[in-house]
Amino acid sequence: MGRLSFTEYFHLLLTGDEPTEDQRFFLDLLLVSLAEHGMMPSNVAARMTLAADPGSLQGAVAAGILGAGPVVLGTSEECARLLERGGEPAEIVGRYREAGEKVPGFGHPVHKPVDPRAERILELADQHGVSGLNVELARALHAELGLVMNVAMPIAAVLLDLGFPSAAVKAVPILARTASLLAHLAEEREEPIGFDLAAAAEDAVEYEPDART
Amino acid sequence: MGRLSFTEYFHLLLTGDEPTEDQRFFLDLLLVSLAEHGMMPSNVAARMTLAADPGSLQGAVAAGILGAGPVVLGTSEECARLLERGGEPAEIVGRYREAGEKVPGFGHPVHKPVDPRAERILELADQHGVSGLNVELARALHAELGLVMNVAMPIAAVLLDLGFPSAAVKAVPILARTASLLAHLAEEREEPIGFDLAAAAEDAVEYEPDART
Amino acid sequence: MGRLSFTEYFHLLLTGDEPTEDQRFFLDLLLVSLAEHGMMPSNVAARMTLAADPGSLQGAVAAGILGAGPVVLGTSEECARLLERGGEPAEIVGRYREAGEKVPGFGHPVHKPVDPRAERILELADQHGVSGLNVELARALHAELGLVMNVAMPIAAVLLDLGFPSAAVKAVPILARTASLLAHLAEEREEPIGFDLAAAAEDAVEYEPDART
């Protein structure tokens, strides 16, 4: 108690080992870069939930985490599985195209033309000498596809190159998202806007359920 | 299988007994009147959650139910406990005022000046001859307070007068809410608006997290 | 208010139409047959959650619904999609085998050698004259595979033959499960066993996290 940082302890819990300095650095880096403080759909849902049940902070956090699905959070885990399976870039892309699916980790899901975080994570991996086969494959897929690389892909590539098990990759964005949710909810408790958010959403759509009953 | 309706079976599960005709009638009535099909905060949150994770219908339902807290859903259970404890109206009101709390079931929580459903439920209870001591106390409190009666109060009063255990009163609005959520989510799957709702909510507030990091 | 039963209203919310007598009969039948009152994993999880936070009934319900995943609840929705897509039984089975996947709706997921509810639902569909192309295909797949038919398959087949949209098929087991959860949780509030269940589970495994920190 008092010896390990929370990040180090999280690494220990997830992998069974205390992290090396590089593992610690990147785990901190990824957790910070994923704990966005903007107003995102899952934060909106969590604030509405807290407004409806102010006594249950854990209920509001749970509602927010349920919104941490693949569309919003990215697909770091699918990326990890793709990288682990490996193969030639052209062949990998062909496999997805044949199945009529998009390659995970490319083409940012929410509006943005570029994801500067993705590029920055890869640069830092190079600088720290941790880029290995997985970062290499991520870049080769990028070249092959010519699409924006989603932050989910470098997260997966760097964690795998650092020896993280693929089954634990998704734990990183979920823990980060939880920190972000908790900050939003602490703010919501002091200055509630949850019902205003809901009202704005309700007003935005002309929702006309058929007059019934 | 095939003998009992779902409402009758729900009564059996909750209380151990098949319902009488009056119990069946009011359980159906309350479930229907609480399964609102409008766009409410918990439906908004559920739709956003489904948009973020389209494969997990149960996750979206869970997020919506988490928003079925006392502020949105009413306080049928607190009303049931108030009624069970009993007492003189003036004394009951005095007790809450002394503790600096509002009397549950009065003063509608969301915007509306009157709740026509509350009045209608009490009328039907009179017509069916099921109004008893609890409906009487609900009305006496209404007279004492001079505030709008929230639908939560007649729900509690009628269920108690029909012999429902107070520990099961809140089950009724939650089951009703679940039906409503499931209908919204089936619609969301065919015509998704969850992200539009979230975007409208995000735009509605000028949310400026301090520039950090 | 007072005219429609909850089941009829649920049909109206989900489909936009009041049900015919056959639609009402089978919706009641399926909801009742799926609202099992036994002690299942999701009821166990919900009871533990209520024990940990007795004030949040909706939190416990949400936890239970989150456990209503495909493994426990069956795969009525996948079955509906399989049936909607249609095709020759041998060809359908071949398609799944080629992809290395099992055909949804066959081979009961939890322990049981047969599922008498599945057979009974199909018989009643025949008796009521509602069995159509989807029930026929379900039976042909059964003959082709020679495996136990899971209750999820007749649920999907009968609902589709009755004109239910496939996007709404999964709503039926989730509403049924919610009723079952609410009954367990009302019982838990009167006679708590949630912590005993957790203790039994904890004792059952020799869980030895490495001594760390």
Next chain:
Amino acid sequence: MGRLSFTEYFHLLLTGDEPTEDQRFFLDLLLVSLAEHGMMPSNVAARMTLAADPGSLQGAVAAGILGAGPVVLGTSEECARLLERGGEPAEIVGRYREAGEKVPGFGHPVHKPVDPRAERILELADQHGVSGLNVELARALHAELGLVMNVAMPIAAVLLDLGFPSAAVKAVPILARTASLLAHLAEEREEPIGFDLAAAAEDAVEYEPDART
């Protein structure tokens, strides 16, 4: 990116300020000491939920967090409010006794005779010179009551003495719990025991729902 540790960033998100060295030290310390890796009810519920829906890690995490209620997780937030309100120990204790309630933070909720973590946190607060009025009041209440001090009380006292807002106190155990859940669930994915846990729980109780229907 890369400058702040996750703990430092979490402090920034929650409070608006980067932490001092003492704030960082204690935030790490509390997060680590609360991220228990044992098999607790909420980990059991989360594992069962993942077993039922292996594709939804966020659903399983949400189910686990819903079990992070006051009984299991302690009552750090109520402790913070008690301390903030202040007063003389005898008077505070009298106030709770009069209301027929137990004083939060004393009398460990789960079976254990002592909570060594509570004592250790207070010692470290003394060593670092951060113990202030809140730690003092926690100790005075301990002396007044003669009951075991729950770890929730020193968490609240130390965070308040370090300038943490009381609305954010509960965020700390929830983030810690999420880390613990994620580690359990990563393990569950590699070596599933969720259904065994559920089966053990089911076997442990002689649950006999009345034969019905």
